[in-house]
Amino acid sequence: MGDASGESDADRAVKAKHRAMWALGDYAAVANQLIPALGTALVDACGIRAGTRVLDVAAGTGNAAIPAALAGADVVASDLTPDLLHVGRRIAEGLGAELEWREADAEALPFGDGAFDTVMSCVGVMFAPHHQASADEMLRVCRPGGTIGLLNWTPEGFIGRMFATMKPYAPPPPPGAQPPPMWGDEGHVRALLGERVTSVHARRGTVRVDRFTTPGEVGDYFKKNYGPTIAVYRNIAGTPERVAALDQELAALARDQASATDGAAGGGLAMDWEYLLVTAQRR
Template sequence: METPQPRPDPFDELKDRHRRMWAMGDYKSVAGEVVPELGAVLAAEAGIRPGDYVLDVAAGTGNASIPAALAGASVVALDLTPELLAAGRGIAGDQGVEVDWVQGDAEDLPFPDGTFDAVISCVGVMFAPNHRVAAGELLRVCRPGGTIALLNWTPEGFVGELIAIMRDYQPPQTAVPGPPMWGREDYVAGLFEDGALEDWQSRKQMVTVDRFENPEHFRDFFKANFGPVVGVYRGIGEDLERSAALDRELSSLAERHARNTSGGIEMDWEYLLVRGTAAGQGHP
């Protein structure tokens, strides 16, 4: 009689898909050309200072890691996808800053408790499948009195709508809350244990995106460069009817949010900025 093999962990399977998905396209272009300012916004919100030891979780190509390093901090940039880390290493080198690039899982951070003065994530940790575990890891590796600061897309904003559209074109997935839930103040606050964070602050803001000439330009750019969108189209494969339907939905999404400018269109994409202090005594 054969020994029964353990069933694969659905979260592990999902993370493996995520790793492959984010390696598709060219996320470096998305972060650097579409929303380049977001990382600096988060670094400023976190109050990064010279000498701080900072962890950027789900760092991607370093959109927040590099501004934190430019502010004088010692920065560790962690991400699940090695291709993104390699791209970030090149960007940091071009800007003359040093960052420690580490491949790792946001839900199992390879650092001791209380290691960092600040733990940040810019539209990154929100894509980890097990939200509560990821939040617990952010808190665990932050020293008492240290800062946790996050920037997440909201469910009601442009990217929240984009993610909802893409889910409709994918096979049924493991029942996990969608990433934009991290963009709800009540939800993200509830991910942390009562009393774990002090001085909790949150506010919604907009980033104005003016990279595109028209809605179709947005659609084609994201089809070619944004891993989650690339992955959805690959999953559709040769189903030309569904592919054309998704084309229309993405163009319509951009059209609904667009304002005409002399150079093309601009859109406001909403995000939630949150910051708290890890409970306990720590050095100032």
Template sequence: MTTTHPTPFDAEIKARHRKLWASGDYPAVADLIAPLGRRLVDALHITAGDKILDVAAGAGNVAVPAAEAGGHVVASDLTPELLSVGEARHRDLPITWRTADAEDLPFDDDDFDVATSCVGVMFAPNHQRCADELVRVVRPGGRIGLINWTPTGFIGELFAVMKPYAPPPPPGAQPGPLWGDADHVRSLFGTGVTDHEFVTETVEISEFDDGAAFRDFFKAHYGPTIMAYRNVGDDPARVDELDAAIAAHADRHLTDGRMEWEYLRAVLTVG
């Protein structure tokens, strides 16, 4: 594993990411996919006494069911505004909420029994750094559990729809939905893990009657969508194009008021 050190350029990128995810109301978006946290906890067979790190935890979609299962949980995220929402909502649970960068985790080697991330770590720009850090902080024989949107599923395709309108990514940043490709995940973790279990599943979303309703919700609440609109905000024709493109994308996936959002669930055993 190669040790890397943050640079001023890295700090600028992190500031942009914090701003992106603090915009809008990501916890409201995460509430749509709340069942994913329980699914990941169940897949990892988390039990009382497990020491767990939830990386890019947001407001706690995984951290909360992990704590309810008896785990000793640290919920970490680059964006303190999201952690504040989780802490305010779940003061009754023994969760430590800590600001931390997924590419440079402030924890000791072999410190946790389990590390998790649910559609979180996938959005950090340097995938290899994140994978190396996850392996480093989990003890040998421990588990890493990930849920990530697939490139060909609804959210992965949404990013493709928004890409022509969004600000350019920082140099060297890798597309987040690559984490939803099993071959990419295998290549990231390499010999750092001894076993892989991959399952492709969907989560049903039934909150939107039509594509316009979905678009308006994401336009108001989801950081990457908000930033895409801000990027073209001075061009009304481009805004109209983006409005139509997102609504059409959602309409293509809606059947009787329901959508299926595809994700890859990965459970890895650390070597």
């Protein structure tokens, strides 16, 4: 099993901040209102079916874990933030999905070697600070011949650009932490997995988001519901001019993203958010 005992005080502090950040706002709303199709897309790409032993890493509120369970798989949904697991459990119960919910650090998973047929993550593991450690753990707990499935936001897509926009307003990242959208770069993911996998398939896709009417609504929604955005605004709360500047930059990003689309029904905004979907077989 992965061993978190070697963590430094600094590492533990980083994990505590991550746990608290993702408990802010309402991530279940983001997952269910904006990107509900992504979990099913990953489950389908992994070929998950009845009887498959599945681990969803950084599962959040179960955007991918719940569809996998509804497909008949034997699923463990793991996440660093227990608040998200509690919400996910309620959602699963309402849908009649049976699965296990387990608090776990993606960089030190509490599972045995080769314990799962499929190890996947849907816009989740990308937010663990040390990419290679997380990739190593996902590979370790996947059986030989099993499937690794990853769906992550690209640097060039809306969410990747949103993180780049927020970066100057955020506290400095901890030493050694890597930017989350790097998981949306195919070359980076291939390097993380290395020679330990075969049959790597990677493709970019988009999810249509047409919930919003104006560019300003997009930033307002993330300020209310999305933990990383809430944390950034808290960091600059004492400087109103910086808050106003970030408001304007996020609205401009939404406007730019919407400009290349056909527009939403009813005259609102429509954005196509880009992701990278990778599947591979454990060697």
